[in-house]
Amino acid sequence: EGQLVESGGKLVQPGGSLRLSCAASGFTFSYFAMSWVRQAPGKGLEWVSAISGRADTTYYTDSVRGRFTISRDNSKNTLYLHMNSLRAEDTAVYYCAKPSRGWLTFDVWGHGTTVTVSS
Amino acid sequence: QSVLTQPPSVSAAPGQKVIISCSGSSSNIGKNYVSWYQQIPGTAPKLLIYDNNMRPSGIPDRFSGSKSGTSATLGITGLQTGDEADYYCGTWDSSLSGGVFGGGTKLTVL
Numbered sequence: 001e002g003q004l005v006e007s008g009g010k011l012v013q014p015g016g017s018l019r020l021s022c023a024a025s026g027f028t029f030s031y032f033a034m035s036w037v038r039q040a041p042g043k044g045l046e047w048v049s050a051i052s053g054r055a056d057t058t059y060y061t062d063s064v065r066g067r068f069t070i071s072r073d074n075s076k077n078t079l080y081l082h083m084n085s086l087r088a089e090d091t092a093v094y095y096c097a098k099p100s101r102g103w104l105t106f107d108v109w110g111h112g113t114t115v116t117v118s119s
Numbered sequence: 120q121s122v123l124t125q126p127p128s129v130s131a132a133p134g135q136k137v138i139i140s141c142s143g144s145s146s147n148i149g150k151n152y153v154s155w156y157q158q159i160p161g162t163a164p165k166l167l168i169y170d171n172n173m174r175p176s177g178i179p180d181r182f183s184g185s186k187s188g189t190s191a192t193l194g195i196t197g198l199q200t201g202d203e204a205d206y207y208c209g210t211w212d213s214s215l216s217g218g219v220f221g222g223g224t225k226l227t228v229l
Contacts, residue, residue, distance in 0.1 A: 044220060062215075095163055100169065102211070104154065105166070105169040109165075112163060
């Protein structure tokens with residue numbers, strides 16, 4: 001079924017930048033679109049971004065478009081989220097997630113990495 | 120304000136049945152498959168239902184899903200204390216070109 005391990009989350013000042021990584025194993029990474037989903041403290045799930053298996057198609061939620069960039073390196077089985085111009089409202093646990101098929105049926109989730117944006 | 124609308128909370132006694140609703144629109148639930156996730160606080164979400172009414176292997180048949188028009192429901196029968204968790208519906212929104220989740224429903228087994 002697979003395993004996902006996120007890393008890169010930390011405390012960062014407003015306006016700062018950060019890169020999250022998600023290492024995948026146990027499945028053919030390049031076959032699947034991948035997504036980032038976040039969860040602010042005490043709040044629900046929010047889909048953030050998705051990228052196709054060949055990295056030729058990307059999608060973003062409106063609140064991060066133009067500030068975040070999703071990418072992947074299929075040779076390293078790794079998904080990335082490059083985050084710029086960070087705001088307090090970006091504070092959340094960030095999960096990477098693999099769909100069983102299509103874009104949004106997530107059958108494998110990472111444990112999450114915490115991003116805190118605060119001065 | 121989530122694109123998909125769920126009740127904030129539901130409750131029922133052990134052994135009873137509960138239904139959680141998820142309301143959307145023609146661009147999301149009306150056009151795409153719905154998934155349901157269970158999240159125990161402090162842990163990652165877990166897929167319960169996909170393609171509206173399909174269960175992944177290992178999910179007991181106490182959990183069921185259905186969809187009609189622009190709404191979906193998750194049913195849980197034979198409630199157990201271990202079912203206490205937050206439940207989320209999710210789907211793709213063809214107008215937004217992005218994923219959407221409901222705000223989540225907290226299930227309490229009294």
